[in-house]
Amino acid sequence: FSSSGYRVSSNGNAAKFQPPPKPIIVDKQKQKEEKRFLSPEFIPPRGRKDPLKFYIERKDMIRRRKVFNIPEFYVGSILAVTTADPYASNKASRFVGICIQRGGRGLGATFVLRNVIEDQGVEICYELYSPRIQAIEVLKLEKRLDDNLMYLRDALPEYSTFDVNMKPVTHLDHEEIPVNKLQVRMKPKPWSKRWERPKYNIKGIKFELPEEKMKEAQKWSQPWLEFDMLREYDTSKIEEKIWREVNEELKK
């Protein structure tokens, strides 16, 4: 009769020896490196310009980013921007809205925020590197099905209204950015642009148009465009190089 293999637990029942659970080591450094985000305004456009010009512009952009934090955000995230305004009462004005478009490259990069305030749709185009911007907060970080949400102008106003005093939604570092697969319902036609046409390639609208209209819109499709080799602009290698350069400079 040996009792080495048996332990008496607090309940009094004989329980087998359970080894302590192994500690889960979460290597935060590795996880942060895996997540690579390069802001789209760093990628130089295709053209005949001297790469030295983009290098110098990037140095200026990094200098601004060291002093002022420009967070990571995508088209479809909800931001709050405070700018210095000489004519406002507090000398600062705050605007909350959904980012519908990110345009421009280099120091002139812009983003457009849209909101509906007291039944009036308002869009403001801010420059990312303008010195008048005092703070950019991301209230909700998410992506949408499209890169350009200009169709929200012709969508029902409920899809563009956001609470001005909404609380920021926390987003953990290691989680992937959620993609909001919302399909938006539109106001009756006429729209500002014919969004059903294939050139806009919109996935985020729930088209309630009759079948013939959708078929007629496909007449303007250009299926040869995706095979056009002269239009290809592979940015993967350029992005990697620039990402490494930008990260090194920011760490200094």
Added chain:
Amino acid sequence: MMPIWTKSGKKHAVTLLKVQDCHVLKYISKEESGGKTSKLLVGGKNTSPFYKTESAMEIFKAAGVPRKQKVTTFNVTEDALIKPGTPLYAAHFRPGQYVDVTAKTIGKGFQGVMKRWGFKGQPASHGQTKTHRRPGAISTNKAAKVYRGKKMPGKMGNIYRTSFGLKVWRINTKHDIIYVNGSVPGHTNCLVKVKDSRLPTYKDCNKNPPFPTFFADGDEKLPEDLYDEEIFQFTDPSVTY
């Protein structure tokens, strides 16, 4: 072209000009040239010495300098003469100065009168027969001739034009880049001639210019970037009112 912000928060568009291998090539005295002042020949970008006759290469050989793509003349006073063969740098100009920039405009080819001279043309409908972009009448009855210099269709662009009174905002001494306010004639990467402004409003603008020019091997050690006083530095915190 790039945006630049001032300390008050205003945005200005700026053109970047790179000073690429500029050397002084030759000195022509007042009597030789027959003008009011003596001239200095300055050459621009380096190119291959082949595909050119020996006689054309004489100037470059005398100065001891590789062949340049463009050679221009500057009218200089006697006290501002520079020895042929000296390199010229972007630090020759200082922020706060005003310059004139000359270049060949973008060539548009043979163009009609509406694009070339801005004529209004004729209406698109209401009975117009085959006449929508034509010049219309070219002279009067009494004149009985067409005057010289009448605006008519022809080759447009590819001629030298100057933008006057452009402010220099910033100079990068490491890469020899001049940041000049506004736009400049010519296409991207074209050769451009930069002179001190001849406008009377900017006659007394330059307080202490490097005279006769900025010498790299001299005693003056400049920082990498020279800014105008009004520029917002990116190392400063955001602008407040």
